[in-house]
Amino acid sequence: MDGPIGTASETAPVSRWVTVHDWATTTDHKKLGVMYIGAALFFFGFGGLEASLMRIQLAFPDLQFLAPETFNRMMTMHGTTMVFLVGMPMLFGSANYLIPLQIGCRDLAFPRLNSMGFWLFFLGGCLLYFSFLGGDGLYGAGTAPDVGWFAYAPLTGKAFSRGNSTDYWILGIMVSGLGSTMTALNLVTTILCSRCRGMTFSKLPVFTWIMLVDFVLVLVALTPLTAAQFMLLFDRFLGSHFFDTQAGGSAVLWQHFFWIFGHPEVYILILPAFAWASEIIPVFSRKVIFGYSMMVYATLSIGFISLGVWAHHMFTVGLSPSANTFFAASTMLIAVPTGLKIFNWLATMWGGKIRFELPMLFSTAFLCQFVIAGLTGIMLSVVPFDWQLSDSYFVVAHFHYVLIGGLLFMFFAAVYYWYPKVTGRMLSRKIGHLHFWIFLVGFNLTFGPMHGSGILGMPRRIYTYDAGRGWDIFNLMASIGVAVQAIGILFFVWNLYWSARNGEEAGDDPWDAWTLEWTTTSPPPAYNFEELPVVHSRRPLWDRKHPEDPDWKYE
Numbered sequence: 001m002d003g004p005i006g007t008a009s010e011t012a013p014v015s016r017w018v019t020v021h022d023w024a025t026t027t028d029h030k031k032l033g034v035m036y037i038g039a040a041l042f043f044f045g046f047g048g049l050e051a052s053l054m055r056i057q058l059a060f061p062d063l064q065f066l067a068p069e070t071f072n073r074m075m076t077m078h079g080t081t082m083v084f085l086v087g088m089p090m091l092f093g094s095a096n097y098l099i100p101l102q103i104g105c106r107d108l109a110f111p112r113l114n115s116m117g118f119w120l121f122f123l124g125g126c127l128l129y130f131s132f133l134g135g136d137g138l139y140g141a142g143t144a145p146d147v148g149w150f151a152y153a154p155l156t157g158k159a160f161s162r163g164n165s166t167d168y169w170i171l172g173i174m175v176s177g178l179g180s181t182m183t184a185l186n187l188v189t190t191i192l193c194s195r196c197r198g199m200t201f202s203k204l205p206v207f208t209w210i211m212l213v214d215f216v217l218v219l220v221a222l223t224p225l226t227a228a229q230f231m232l233l234f235d236r237f238l239g240s241h242f243f244d245t246q247a248g249g250s251a252v253l254w255q256h257f258f259w260i261f262g263h264p265e266v267y268i269l270i271l272p273a274f275a276w277a278s279e280i281i282p283v284f285s286r287k288v289i290f291g292y293s294m295m296v297y298a299t300l301s302i303g304f305i306s307l308g309v310w311a312h313h314m315f316t317v318g319l320s321p322s323a324n325t326f327f328a329a330s331t332m333l334i335a336v337p338t339g340l341k342i343f344n345w346l347a348t349m350w351g352g353k354i355r356f357e358l359p360m361l362f363s364t365a366f367l368c369q370f371v372i373a374g375l376t377g378i379m380l381s382v383v384p385f386d387w388q389l390s391d392s393y394f395v396v397a398h399f400h401y402v403l404i405g406g407l408l409f410m411f412f413a414a415v416y417y418w419y420p421k422v423t424g425r426m427l428s429r430k431i432g433h434l435h436f437w438i439f440l441v442g443f444n445l446t447f448g449p450m451h452g453s454g455i456l457g458m459p460r461r462i463y464t465y466d467a468g469r470g471w472d473i474f475n476l477m478a479s480i481g482v483a484v485q486a487i488g489i490l491f492f493v494w495n496l497y498w499s500a501r502n503g504e505e506a507g508d509d510p511w512d513a514w515t516l517e518w519t520t521t522s523p524p525p526a527y528n529f530e531e532l533p534v535v536h537s538r539r540p541l542w543d544r545k546h547p548e549d550p551d552w553k554y555e
Contacts, residue, residue: 033097079149104196124176369405394454439488
């Protein structure tokens, strides 16, 4: 049986190869969760390096640090990596580790399928990066895909994308997506079928509720992308003409297929941030979450509406006025349940005894930055405004405020919150504060000025620009900001390493929390619980600590 994570054998030294073998063959959901997070950080290093190279190129006008084709490859690999190989494994890693613990079961419904899902995801990522060596492109050195993370047709057809780099992009994402689909199906089944006694849907932790909606979205949204990738392969190798406009195909068809996946994907990536915030903010405010039912219904609404907003990425391709009106309205509508969530988090904090520990600091920054992202999103949902700023750096600023200001800040909050459960040790507060303040400054210095350069007309996918357009200062600030962010990330990585060896002992429940994962040891044993728990309210650990005033009396 697999041993608990973070503990070494107390009876005899274990060779590194045995340890590697144990991790490589494990079906333990906790180890696979840690492996997903490790893979996300591994690919985050590549994605961050690619972003840094692009920002060096754009720091000054007329710079020739990267060739145009190399810049296109960096842009493609950065976007693809961050969406599919960083954001997705953050989702699956936290869900893999926490959901069985939160719902009081011993493992996922299909442990071997869980292992297979991870390795398919990782294989897909490696296949994508193998294109640097195996792709046979046009330019000689380096043959990574250069078609953007959206891979618009007909740019991806054989006529404009010769060699095999685009095929690596298609197959890498397809294989990785197959693994993600398996894991999502496994987690949905686990939540529906493996809950402990007493845990009805009305007592499900908000984290698990949001993840359930998220995995259903994964199952629905990945299907059209996979179908489109098959069609593109048929176009490239079998002579079909789905996206070949000269043979009666439609390039806009690819955009529909891609964005039917692509916009729900934004919510697939941001919903985990909502899930983490919904656990962390109540604990550090010392209050139950405000409006539990409203939070659940808002999540269901976001999941449903997100499937009907994809064409707001296509306002400028020439859709009919009625179609533009429908998608503009649905995009504005999704702001309502999202705004309700922000209201509920603030209402939870209101009047609470707030402890600004590191998880709460990151959560507070997330709230501020996500409000900015939401406001610029509303602006872009207005068709005339979008016509002016579509494909400008304003859009780049908007979605980075969503995905970094939202997802990444809450990922850091989640790591600081659950790291003690995973390793049995606390992360260093001193190093954590350095990480927080440096990264906060770097993030806003990078992406705040992009709003300005976008309004001044800077296109989002150019590799250089002429001096005198008013973009110089904004680009220089953004490039300096990337370097500051990198310093913050280094403090984070150092903290993970240093605290695993020297951190303060955490104990089972260092934050005085309320959900089931904190009832077991830190780190948890392979079987999770000595006895499967029975719950009577949404805060079972509160009931155990306060039998004189349990929650079930009021729910």
